[in-house]
Amino acid sequence: MLSVSTAAFITIPFVRCTSRNAPLAKSLSRPLFLSQICDANTLREIGNAYRAKSPDEATENQLVNKILGDQGYKAHFKDENDPRFLAFLDEKIHKDFSTDQTLIIKGWVVSTTEARQCALASLIKP
Amino acid sequence: MHIDARKLPDHSVIEGDICIVGSGPAGISIAMEWDHTRYKVILLEGGGFEYDDQVQDSYAGKTTGQKYFPLKSARLHYFGGTSNHWAGYCSPFDSIDFTKRDWVPHSGWPITFEDLDPYYARAQKNLDLGPYEYGAAFWQNQDQAMKSLLPNDSVVWNKIWQFSPPTRFAPKYKKDIVNSKNIHLYTYANLVDITANENVSAIREVTVRNLAGRQHTVRARHFVLACCSIQNARLLLAANRQAPRGLGNDNDLVGRYFMEHLEIKSAELFLAQPNPLKLYEMEFGVTKARCELAISAQMQERHKILNGTCSFTPLDVARNIKPAIETWNNEDPRKSDENFLGSINSAVKNSTTPKEGSRAYELFTRIEQAPNPNSRITLDREQDAFGIPRANLHWELTNLEKRSIRKIYELIGQQVGLAGMARVRLMEYLQDENDLSWPPFTSGGWHHMGTTRMSDSSKTGVVDANCKVHGIANLFVAGSACFATAAAPNPTFTLVALSLRLSDHLKALLKT
Numbered sequence: 001m002l003s004v005s006t007a008a009f010i011t012i013p014f015v016r017c018t019s020r021n022a023p024l025a026k027s028l029s030r031p032l033f034l035s036q037i038c039d040a041n042t043l044r045e046i047g048n049a050y051r052a053k054s055p056d057e058a059t060e061n062q063l064v065n066k067i068l069g070d071q072g073y074k075a076h077f078k079d080e081n082d083p084r085f086l087a088f089l090d091e092k093i094h095k096d097f098s099t100d101q102t103l104i105i106k107g108w109v110v111s112t113t114e115a116r117q118c119a120l121a122s123l124i125k126p
Numbered sequence: 127m128h129i130d131a132r133k134l135p136d137h138s139v140i141e142g143d144i145c146i147v148g149s150g151p152a153g154i155s156i157a158m159e160w161d162h163t164r165y166k167v168i169l170l171e172g173g174g175f176e177y178d179d180q181v182q183d184s185y186a187g188k189t190t191g192q193k194y195f196p197l198k199s200a201r202l203h204y205f206g207g208t209s210n211h212w213a214g215y216c217s218p219f220d221s222i223d224f225t226k227r228d229w230v231p232h233s234g235w236p237i238t239f240e241d242l243d244p245y246y247a248r249a250q251k252n253l254d255l256g257p258y259e260y261g262a263a264f265w266q267n268q269d270q271a272m273k274s275l276l277p278n279d280s281v282v283w284n285k286i287w288q289f290s291p292p293t294r295f296a297p298k299y300k301k302d303i304v305n306s307k308n309i310h311l312y313t314y315a316n317l318v319d320i321t322a323n324e325n326v327s328a329i330r331e332v333t334v335r336n337l338a339g340r341q342h343t344v345r346a347r348h349f350v351l352a353c354c355s356i357q358n359a360r361l362l363l364a365a366n367r368q369a370p371r372g373l374g375n376d377n378d379l380v381g382r383y384f385m386e387h388l389e390i391k392s393a394e395l396f397l398a399q400p401n402p403l404k405l406y407e408m409e410f411g412v413t414k415a416r417c418e419l420a421i422s423a424q425m426q427e428r429h430k431i432l433n434g435t436c437s438f439t440p441l442d443v444a445r446n447i448k449p450a451i452e453t454w455n456n457e458d459p460r461k462s463d464e465n466f467l468g469s470i471n472s473a474v475k476n477s478t479t480p481k482e483g484s485r486a487y488e489l490f491t492r493i494e495q496a497p498n499p500n501s502r503i504t505l506d507r508e509q510d511a512f513g514i515p516r517a518n519l520h521w522e523l524t525n526l527e528k529r530s531i532r533k534i535y536e537l538i539g540q541q542v543g544l545a546g547m548a549r550v551r552l553m554e555y556l557q558d559e560n561d562l563s564w565p566p567f568t569s570g571g572w573h574h575m576g577t578t579r580m581s582d583s584s585k586t587g588v589v590d591a592n593c594k595v596h597g598i599a600n601l602f603v604a605g606s607a608c609f610a611t612a613a614a615p616n617p618t619f620t621l622v623a624l625s626l627r628l629s630d631h632l633k634a635l636l637k638t
């Protein structure tokens with residue numbers, strides 16, 4: 001697990017995702033752990049299945065907002081490569097696993113955040 | 127002392143203090159407890175010292191319901207019993223296994239884990255196991271490389287299995303029994319009938335027969351049936367001259383609640399880094415102890431699931447192992463064994479797993495089946511060469527088994543995810559929660575249990591807490607037939623412990 005000491009206590013205003021957030025969506029579409037064990041196709045398959053199950057999370061914007069929740073991003077992270085941003089995502093996934101926020105999609109037991117990241121991957125052209 | 131019953135004059139009468147029928151792990155474990163005592167123990171074995179296909183044929187029978195192994199090859203019918211084929215996997219049942227669980231119909235034993243605990247400790251010796259230590263920490267302390275995959279043990283925990291060499295009871299105990307002054311082993315003494323007193327409240331004698339055409343009578347103060355679950359039920363049902371439904375069967379329970387362990391590949395585990403998973407690794411003949419992942423009692427209760435565990439095999443090996451239900455398909459147990467082991471050995475031989483370990487593992491389930499009165503042994507019209515009706519097995523599973531397996535892997539997936547170690551993918555047949563069918567590779571573990579289940583009441587069980595048949599003063603059943611539920615572990619360790627407990631009970635009875 002990455003260190004999350006700073007990420008844990010920041011509350012940031014909601015940031016609406018626009019097309020200007022495309023790099024953000026792209027970086028969110030790479031679930032760190034899952035990417036190490038699954039190929040891109042599998043990630044997209046998980047993503048497609050997630051979107052089919054969750055019609056209100058069908059667009060990039062909706063997914064980015066769901067992933068970031070009320071945790072904004074730009075005000076506190078330099079960019080999406082900021083290690084604290086990765087730590088924030090890592091912590092979120094960890095929390096999903098500890099609070100039963102997991103899903104079985106295409107057989108994979110994944111965190112809800114990971115599923116949304118895969119959904120983004122399935123929307124973004126490779 | 128050894129006597130070949132084929133060589134005795136026809137219609138001999140044999141008398142002793144206790145008569146044990148069957149010389150597998152259950153029967154021999156009891157018999158050896160009486161060596162060097164003043165009691166005359168008669169140990170009846172239907173076969174000889176070697177495999178004999180004519181005797182083995184008496185095990186043949188039909189199966190219906192969930193596909194099962196040929197009955198003829200699922201047990202061995204000679205001295206040492208099925209220990210001549212067993213693999214030696216041993217682990218005690220958990221406390222929860224003995225309790226009444228409101229989500230598992232017909233669960234609950236009239237004894238507790240604490241009642242069996244001292245006998246488990248003794249059974250370690252019978253099965254040539256190591257120290258009576260089933261906490262993972264004990265073994266991890268001896269080998270720092272045995273690292274857990276789990277963040278803690280509140281949801282999923284590491285349950286230890288120890289491995290018997292595996293003990294073959296025939297070579298281990300033959301000399302002691304043959305040289306014993308007070309244990310009288312009769313080979314080719316196949317029990318064919320049981321005769322009770324007039325009001326069927328006690329057994330007077332049993333009849334044994336062999337294919338040499340000799341028939342003998344055996345009288346004793348106490349009788350113990352130790353022929354394993356299918357045979358024990360079959361013999362009680364067939365003893366229907368004085369009790370039309372069979373002995374101990376006033377409430378139509380004998381043969382019912384047949385249980386197996388479902389043994390089935392269920393999921394795959396993917397790690398970010400190669401890992402030999404030493405804590406979970408099993409090398410046949412080398413590993414003394416290793417863990418399977420088990421589900422905590424609290425989680426079983428919360429999710430209303432059965433008790434089951436999960437073992438690991440590197441995926442490249444597992445993918446080349448054919449399912450047991452496919453390879454154990456020959457009526458001849460020797461051929462089935464060869465097919466089965468052949469598939470495993472060749473997969474292991476061709477393994478490409480590097481020394482530093484694999485990144486992908488198959489997760490394999492062993493799970494209790496919910497006690498089910500429709501899963502049962504009945505008698506066929508056809509008789510074997512000894513004149514006993516053949517056994518039929520109807521193996522029936524319930525939806526609870528499938529739901530439980532799915533939940534088990536969801537919980538395991540969550541826990542290894544929480545630990546940041548791995549991700550789990552359920553196999554196709556578990557992916558749709560509404561799909562209640564079983565895939566063709568669904569297997570049992572050759573673990574026959576529950577056909578004379580234990581209960582305080584004759585209305586809900588065949589034997590009482592001391593393994594005595596309800597309503598019959600001197601008839602006992604030894605072995606896994608007495609299990610009220612099957613738990614996750616392989617049954618022999620528990621059935622030997624239970625047999626040692628029965629032996630102590632018999633000693634107390636004979637003293638009074």
Ligand SMILES: Cc1cc2nc3c(=O)[nH]c(=O)nc-3n(C[C@H](O)[C@H](O)[C@H](O)COP(=O)(O)OP(=O)(O)OC[C@H]3O[C@@H](n4cnc5c(N)ncnc54)[C@H](O)[C@@H]3O)c2cc1C
Nearest residue numbers: 148150151152172203204207208213214215317616617618
């Ligand atoms: C391939 C295989 C692998 C296994 N692996 C494991 C494992 O790893 N761990 C585990 O716990 N269990 C395992 N088992 C199960 C294990 O073998 C049994 O639980 C165990 O042998 C049961 O002991 P038992 O004494 O009750 O019955 P058995 O060993 O079956 O012995 C019954 C005895 O009764 C005799 N008998 C039967 N009918 C009569 C009659 N009418 N008259 C006189 N004698 C009779 C038989 O000849 C036999 O000697 C395995 C089984 C198989 C087939």
